[in-house]
Amino acid sequence: MGTARACHDRPVDDEAFADLVAPHRRELLLHCYRMLGSLTDAEDALQETLLAAWRGIDGFEGRSSLRTWLYRIATNRCLNARRRIPPAPVPPFTPPEPSRRGDVPWLQPFPDALLDGVPDAAPGPEARYQMREAVGLAFVTGLQRMPPRQAATLILRDVLGYSADEVASMLGVTATAVKGLLQRARTAVADPAPPAPPAGSPAEVALTDRFSRAFCVRDLPALLDLLTDDAWLAMPPASHEYHGHEAIAAFLRASTTWRPGPPLRLTATRVNTQPAYVCELDGAPAGLIVLTLRDNRIGALTRFL
Structure with a gap:
């Protein structure tokens, strides 16, 4: 990709850039997965995020952390992404009439092996969800049924713990708008499910x-x-x-x-x-x-x- 320049005119070549973003790759992939519900689409969004970050490293002035800057890019890439809807499979038998029709056909699982290296601590004290419940299929499915900006706001505020002002800056809206988006998103996931037994118990x-x-x-x-x-x-x-x-x-x-x-x-x-x-x-x-x-x-x- 050639050579880019970081803030304060410090040169960043391909290898240096890769080292710079490496600690954040796994958590950014998880963020894109929460936003999109599809691991395939999340991997594409991550690659677009890293390419945009490499191209834009000149403009990174350090007014926020590198991590926050990357989350901003990733969130906006996901908001603009088009989900790929897989074709409906044809079963080799005649299924009975379903109870209902699902509306998230792009949903894919997220292997736990990919959670290695993802910090369990949120970047701020305002997070409401622990890692386990914020990766569960029910939670990810619920996010897919929200308008994308609502889902992004819920993830950034309640999963990652960013402040209202930080989220407003990431999404390019006002803090008042963030408050409204968050209220509607919390209402959509207001009924918590009974707890599951601890993993490995x-x-x-x-x-x-x-x-x-x-x-x-x-x-x-x-x-x-x-x-x-x-x-x-x-x-x-x-x-x-x-x-x-x-x-x-x-x-x-x-x-x-x-x-x-x-x-x-x-x-x-x-x-x-x-x-x-x-x-x-x-x-x-x-x-x-x-x-x-x-x-x-x-x-x-x-x-x-």
């Missing part, structure tokens, strides 16, 4: 082990016994969602992966700070199943196809 391990055994041998009664009464099943990018035991059971009975045959194989992993399983059928990949735990039950099954 005996309660989580016992629950996920029971799920794995029931799913692998297609024991439908045992699986349904693990679900909350209002549990639901979603399958991005398919729009079909099934809510409640009866609807979930009807879908699983119709699914080719649930019909009699060789046992399914599940390999444990973690995404969005939640327990998940890579699913294989006859040695072929058959999706990723993410469990959303509520108390000592499973509140949602999200199967990424």
Whole structure:
């Protein structure tokens, strides 16, 4: 990319610039993912952010921290991004009528391995969310249903802890506008879900082990016994969602992966700070199943196809 100049006429070449932004790459990727809900789109937005930062390093005068400057660029890149809507898959069976149609088909999981190196501490004291709840699928999905500026304001204020004045500067609006955007965004996520067992706790391990055994041998009664009464099943990018035991059971009975045959194989992993399983059928990949735990039950099954 040649040679750029930092503030105070200090030259920054490609290698120096890479070293300068390296500590922030992972957290900027996570920020873009929260904004866009798609890891694919977030990776593209991150590359655009770093390219814009490299091109604009001349104009960085140090009136804010480098980190804040990068967040400003990343936020605005995401606000201007166009999400790529994946085509709806055609199932190899006839699914029952869904309970409802999902409206976030671009949703993708975020591997926990990519959280390594992301600081768990917010840049300001006003953050309301801890890392785990601010990466959860339910929270990220909720952000996708907000107008983009509302989502950006909620992330910058309540997840990252920036002040109202800092957010106003990042978004190019007034502090009064930020207050209004934040109030509407908080209202949209006002109903917190029951807490999940701590990651890796005996309660989580016992629950996920029971799920794995029931799913692998297609024991439908045992699986349904693990679900909350209002549990639901979603399958991005398919729009079909099934809510409640009866609807979930009807879908699983119709699914080719649930019909009699060789046992399914599940390999444990973690995404969005939640327990998940890579699913294989006859040695072929058959999706990723993410469990959303509520108390000592499973509140949602999200199967990424």
